[in-house]
Amino acid sequence: MTGSPTHEPWEVYALKYTRNDKPRRMDVMLGEGGSTDPMPMDYFIWVLCRGSRTVLVDLGFHAQVAARRNRVLLRTPLEALATMDLHPANIDDIVITHLHFDHAGGIDQFPDTPIHLQASEMAFATGACMAMPAIGGFYEEDDVKELVRKLFRGQLTLHEGDDVLEPGLSVHWIGGHTGGTQVIRVWTRRGWLVLASDASHYFVNVLQRRPFMWTYNVGDHLLGFERLLALADSTDHLIPGHDPLVMEQYPPPCADLQGIVARLDADPLFSVHDRIPVQAGR
Known part of the structure; x- marks a missing residue:
């Protein structure tokens, strides 16, 4: 899946809006012991620009x-x-990877912007699991209500699995973390990049095949790691959803945005393999 399109590449940016310095707990990742090493979590939104x-x-x-x-x-x-001189009126489309509170808030701030979501995620967010605090507790009722309003206004596109949004930009169902998690595959000047979001919270999740504990379907999550690796041109073309290494691995678009914005279509400053050993799937 590494063909080279003839159309123009996208620019891709990670924008950090907050951080959680909580300690690592024994239940953070499946398949590991009770390490208490610090494991901070960065929170991002992502911007794609072309023309x-x-x-x-x-x-x-x-x-x-x-x-x-x-x-x-x-x-x-x-x-x-x-910080990038962007405002709601500048945004042409929004892709939501899944409806957890830290990925789907603020829909009301984009009243006229079309949104793309997996149909299975919408069904999951309005299904029986939302009454279970261990699952529904990661969702905000108001976010789901705003999406229903978008649906009735014709501003919500529900995708059934993999779909091309426009040349060089596609969504792909992964599942696992939630009932309908999707990832974004985007053509850039350095090849096919995959925004994994919470299909892989950290680089270590996908590289060592260890899912984040808060996952709905462990089997889908593990199979999703293989899908991520097939969609991206290399492991250095994978962007996890919460790993602070992202801000170290990629340069800012300008010095003033150091630590706030990382340009992901730029060449990485180091290979993730320099920091994290890979464990092959079995």
Whole structure:
């Protein structure tokens, strides 16, 4: 799946809006012991640009949600966008990878922007599992309500598995983490890049085949790792959803945005293999 399209490549940026420095616990990843080594988690939204087109991947969460869930925002997602001189009116389309609170908040701040989501994720977010705190607790009722409003206004496209949004940009169902998690495959100047979101929270998840503990379907999650590797041109073309290494591996678009924005279509500053050994699938 490494063919070279003839159309123009996309620019891709990771925008960091907050961080969680919680300690690593024995239940963070399946298949490991009780390490208490620090394992901080960065929170991102992603921006894709080509010519006059701008696509936003995921939305982060509202300040009021941060307060209620005892999270500290470094900046709101809208403030993160503003660091690149982007505002809701500049966004042509939004792709939501899944509907957890830290990926699907703020839909109301984009009243006229079309949204793309997996049909299976919408069904999951309105199904019986939402009454179970261990699963539904990661969702915000208001986010789901906003999506229903989008649906009735004709502004929500529900995809059934893999789909091409436009040349060089496609969505792919992975599942596992939630009932309908999707990832984004995008053609860049350095080849096919995959925004994994929470299909792989950290590089170590996919490289060592160890899922994050909070997963709905472990089998789908493990199979999803193989799918991620097939979709990307290499492991250095995979972008996990929460790994602080992303901000180290890729340069900022300018010095003023160091630690806030990373340009993912630029050549990485080091290979992830320099930091994390790979464990082959079995």
